[in-house]
Amino acid sequence: MMNTSHLDPASEAFADRLAQDPDYLILRKLPRPFSEMTGEGGPPEGMCVALVDTETTSLDADNGKIIEIAVKLLWLDETGELLGHFPIFSWLEDPGHPLDPEISRITGLRDSDLAGKAIDDEAVVRLFGRADLIVAHNCAFDLRWIEKRWPELSGMPWACSCAEIDWPALGFEGRSLQFLLQQHGWFSIPHRAAGDVWTLFNLLQQVRPDPHEARDQFGEHRDSMMRTHLQRLLEASARPSVKIMAVGAPFNSRHLLQQRGYRWDSDAQRKFWWREVNSDEVEAELIWFRRNAIPAPRCLPITAHQRHR
Known part of the structure; x- marks a missing residue:
């Protein structure tokens, strides 16, 4: 279970008691985004993964524009264990025309939020350039928009946490980011790019046993079979x-x-x-x-x- 130190201790005591009752399901809110680096704060040696999410003016990359992008870099050791992670970097951009009301409803963004804003293209390319792998929850969508906007990033390796993790085999229903997080006992505020990247980061750090594996003499999963979803994704992507x-x-x-x-x-x-x-x-x-x-x-x-x- 993730650390709950950001939650009210008194409320947590009630939540723990209620969680023992099979008639209730407890959801806890994720902590506010934070970074964590070892040593003097510089990137550690290891594989660098970029988590990304975009918000756009339409579903068609050929005719629309990116209005928000968020990127988070994390570093992993050779087993896929987390060594450290940067803050989330995010930018808004004015598309030059009023947003479709449906896009505003989905993203929560208004024209006034975007007025005069611009994405720092150099910073985005620099962040992605450090990555050994780019991860998104709907990879086929984000990839098209990013390679159209920054063609110098074409051909980089991508992995999809939605499609490349066998969620049903792990006992989870559906593949939407928020629903998967809720099935792990947590919730967050959806749809803004930075919030979705933070949700994805926390979902991928959840630990569960591999499916269809042998159990020990007590019927419990052995510790060696417990892996993060990020470790599963790295294995699937490399295959x-x-x-x-x-x-x-x-x-x-x-x-x-x-x-x-x-x-x-x-x-x-x-x-x-x-x-x-x-x-x-x-x-x-x-x-x-x-x-x-x-x-x-x-x-x-x-x-x-x-x-x-």
């Missing part, structure tokens, strides 16, 4: 995979492909069904294509540098 592309698949095979878990890529330059699988699953996919009389697919090896694009 090579293969993109199976059903190029030229006949139209009447679309239902079979959908049932198999393939998704339609509607990009004008592509337009095919595709699915990403682990390297050891490729042969089974090729056999499935032959059995269903679908032309052999193209197979593209994928790493974190290509994934989610």
Whole structure:
């Protein structure tokens, strides 16, 4: 359980008592964002991970603009344990036109919040440039906006905490950031970029046992099986995979492909069904294509540098 020293001790005593009753579920508010560095405050030796979230004027990176970005750097040892983390850096930006009312409702941002504001492009590129891996909870979304705004960051490795952690296998329902945090007993204020980065940081530091593992003689998970969600994400991101592309698949095979878990890529330059699988699953996919009389697919090896694009 995370440290609760930021909460009122008297209220915590009541919460602890109430938590013993199976008819109640206790949610605690996350502490205010803070940083923690060892030594003299400089970055430690280790892997650097950048957590990022963006707020935008639309869902389409080709036609919209970023109006808020937040970045948090953290450093990890070779096992994925946290060594230290910087404060959250965030910027607002005036898009040059009034916000759609729906965007204001979702983000909580108003035109007056953004008036005259600008993102520090040099600082953003410098922060990302220190990172060995960029992490977002909806990676495919944030990646497109960031590479469009800062093309010099194209090709950096990304990992998605929403898609690359097997939340259902760990016993959690849904994949939304706030709901996952609540299932761990915590809550935060959603949707602003800095708040969502802080939520993601805390979610990824939660420790749970790996699924489907053996237990000790008392039926308890062994300590060696307990890992943070960030450790799981690092493992998944580093694992090579293969993109199976059903190029030229006949139209009447679309239902079979959908049932198999393939998704339609509607990009004008592509337009095919595709699915990403682990390297050891490729042969089974090729056999499935032959059995269903679908032309052999193209197979593209994928790493974190290509994934989610």
